[in-house]
Amino acid sequence: MAKRELSELREEVYSLLGADSKNQFTDADINVALSRAQRELVLEGDLLKKNSTASSVADQERYSLPTDLLKMLRVDYDGYKVDRGHIDDIDQLDVT
Amino acid sequence: MRKHYRNFNNRLFKQTDTIYYMWDEKGSSTVDVIGDELIVTSANREFGSGVAFNWVLTTVNGSDTNNDFNTSETTGSGATEGTYFTDDYLNIASTSDLIYRSFVFLDNAYINESSLSIGQQYRLSYSYEITAYTSGTLSVGFCNNDFNKTDVNKYEATASAQTGTLDFVYDGAGIQAKIGIFATTGSVFTAYFDKFSLKQIGVNYPVTKYIGIHPTPSTSSKTIRYHYVAEPTALSADVSVLEIDEDYEKAVVYGASAELSKRLRGLDFAEYDPMSQRLLAEFAVEKDKALRHSIDRDSERFVKVDYRDF
Numbered sequence: 001m002a003k004r005e006l007s008e009l010r011e012e013v014y015s016l017l018g019a020d021s022k023n024q025f026t027d028a029d030i031n032v033a034l035s036r037a038q039r040e041l042v043l044e045g046d047l048l049k050k051n052s053t054a055s056s057v058a059d060q061e062r063y064s065l066p067t068d069l070l071k072m073l074r075v076d077y078d079g080y081k082v083d084r085g086h087i088d089d090i091d092q093l094d095v096t
Numbered sequence: 097m098r099k100h101y102r103n104f105n106n107r108l109f110k111q112t113d114t115i116y117y118m119w120d121e122k123g124s125s126t127v128d129v130i131g132d133e134l135i136v137t138s139a140n141r142e143f144g145s146g147v148a149f150n151w152v153l154t155t156v157n158g159s160d161t162n163n164d165f166n167t168s169e170t171t172g173s174g175a176t177e178g179t180y181f182t183d184d185y186l187n188i189a190s191t192s193d194l195i196y197r198s199f200v201f202l203d204n205a206y207i208n209e210s211s212l213s214i215g216q217q218y219r220l221s222y223s224y225e226i227t228a229y230t231s232g233t234l235s236v237g238f239c240n241n242d243f244n245k246t247d248v249n250k251y252e253a254t255a256s257a258q259t260g261t262l263d264f265v266y267d268g269a270g271i272q273a274k275i276g277i278f279a280t281t282g283s284v285f286t287a288y289f290d291k292f293s294l295k296q297i298g299v300n301y302p303v304t305k306y307i308g309i310h311p312t313p314s315t316s317s318k319t320i321r322y323h324y325v326a327e328p329t330a331l332s333a334d335v336s337v338l339e340i341d342e343d344y345e346k347a348v349v350y351g352a353s354a355e356l357s358k359r360l361r362g363l364d365f366a367e368y369d370p371m372s373q374r375l376l377a378e379f380a381v382e383k384d385k386a387l388r389h390s391i392d393r394d395s396e397r398f399v400k401v402d403y404r405d406f
Contacts, residue, residue, distance in 0.1 A: 006331050041344070078319060
């Protein structure tokens, strides 16, 4: 499918909102609404899946996460799926 | 200890007792603009060429021209156009009235007042440029119904094109009754204004997410793989960014339309059907039409997009 320009999507929104919508909203308003709708749909549908890797460091428990993470679906460690636990269930934390 | 399990494809996997957990850490506070634009009509913010707006520029006191500026009009020339000014914009000039102060204003009837809460902080921002200044005080901000200034920024010099911001606590419609541009008696200046905006501000604590692997890894260089839903790219520049499929694009367009329609007309829509385990959205984009789209939770694709009449 050919990509479309953001400006085309904006024109569709203006068209749906009616003839006077360009007096009511700016392009920036439409961009914000499109971004918000996109985020909501991606989150609800678990769309835009990605995976990335990090390397363990001996004796280090805490790691940074991908900066574009919206929702974690699964974590593998050393080739094995690991379950999600809760921080309150762990007696001692390594915060190095 | 390792255990085995089967996934939905009946494939055998091994699993260890290692767990992960996640948490957020609060960062240092910043003051951020939040919420929607409160000067609802773009013409009242940007004075587009040939577009009607609601600023009162003449006979501002309601009875005569005593408090009018010598020049108060929209124009397409005079200011430094580009980042701060685009055609048209507001041109205000005072050539020294020694008896009466001058002002122009936008009544709060054109502000989404139902979204303003007494005691909350808001930010008025605008582009301004003062190309000539000799005397007096130019003020930008709010006044009450008697045109007495309540919250303003004051200018007493020439200024290059830039953004002005005024943070204030909302005290009620009788206190911040109008957005205005004001000049004291004896003022001599020429100034331009554009891109007015009024939004709520609030203290924001940036949050950083972390993951913990427990028990703590005893060796280095083991692979930790994250499978996750990624934050979509914010749509702010005119580039090709939507590339999943047509249904996705339609849903985004209709989702945005629904939100803006709701702001304009108060229409509502329902989103989720827990019985079918599908997202069933009816986006009311016009009074007599709606879009229904569905996301199949298994294939994670939009499976149906159509119009229907109410």
